[in-house]
Amino acid sequence: MNSYSSGRRPRRSRGGGRRRANQERFPAQQAAAKIQKKTFWQRVAAFFGNGGEKSKSVAQPGNGAQPPRPSRKPERVDVTSPRLYVGNLSFDATESDLFELFNGVGHVQNAEVVSYRHNQRSKGFAFVQMQTIEEAKRAVEELHDKEFLGRKLVVSGAKSEQHQPR
Numbered sequence: 339m340n341s342y343s344s345g346r347r348p349r350r351s352r353g354g355g356r357r358r359a360n361q362e363r364f365p366a367q368q369a370a371a372k373i374q375k376k377t378f379w380q381r382v383a384a385f386f387g388n389g390g391e392k393s394k395s396v397a398q399p400g401n402g403a404q405p406p407r408p409s410r411k412p413e414r415v416d417v418t419s420p421r422l423y424v425g426n427l428s429f430d431a432t433e434s435d436l437f438e439l440f441n442g443v444g445h446v447q448n449a450e451v452v453s454y455r456h457n458q459r460s461k462g463f464a465f466v467q468m469q470t471i472e473e474a475k476r477a478v479e480e481l482h483d484k485e486f487l488g489r490k491l492v493v494s495g496a497k498s499e500q501h502q503p504r
Contacts, residue, residue, distance in 0.1 A: 417475045417495035420447070420468040425494075427451070428487035429460045435487070440466050443480050444473030465496055 376384070415423065424436065436449040448467040453460050468474040474495070482493040 415495040415497055417471060417478055419495065419498060420471055420474045421496040422466045422468065422474050422477060423492075423494050423496040424464045424466055425462070425492035426489050427460065427462050427464055427491065428489050429462060431460065431464070431487055433464075436464055436466055439481070439486060440468070440477055443468075443477040445469035 422440075427436075431451065433449045433451050436451065437446050440446045440449065445468065446466060447469060449464065450466075451460050451464040466477070468477060478493050478495070481491055483490050484493075485491075
């Protein structure tokens with residue numbers, strides 16, 4: 339007979355030895371990974387707030403979450419022309435609504451709600467052209483921080499085209 343055995347080789351899993359070695363070398367990382375790993379339903383419950391219990395989520399750069407942005411105050415622009423910027427506008431507001439609102443202060447030449455081209459949805463701000471600079475200043479005094487369609491308006495002078503960077 340020849341020196342071969344039954345012809346079968348003992349079964350060995352591929353890379354099994356390497357995996358075991360990694361677990362032995364880095365037990366702290368393995369334990370941390372097991373602690374952070376949540377089931378699907380735990381993640382759903384955490385998303386909806388655990389029924390009144392607030393979950394504290396810290397934005398870490400590794401998990402794809404972005405740190406919260408600091409709130410920006412609207413830039414106050416002096417009224418140097420009859421053109422006004424109207425911000426924090428309700429998405430339901432139309433040009434005719436703005437025309438009526440500003441007509442109570444002075445004569446309105448034009449009201450234009452800025453909207454997206456592809457779906458015509460309002461961007462939440464508009465421009466209103468008054469007859470004179472004095473009427474524009476009066477509109478800013480009377481309508482700034484006034485509640486309109488459920489939101490407080492931000493009314494200020496519009497930036498002129500020569501001040502805008504290209």
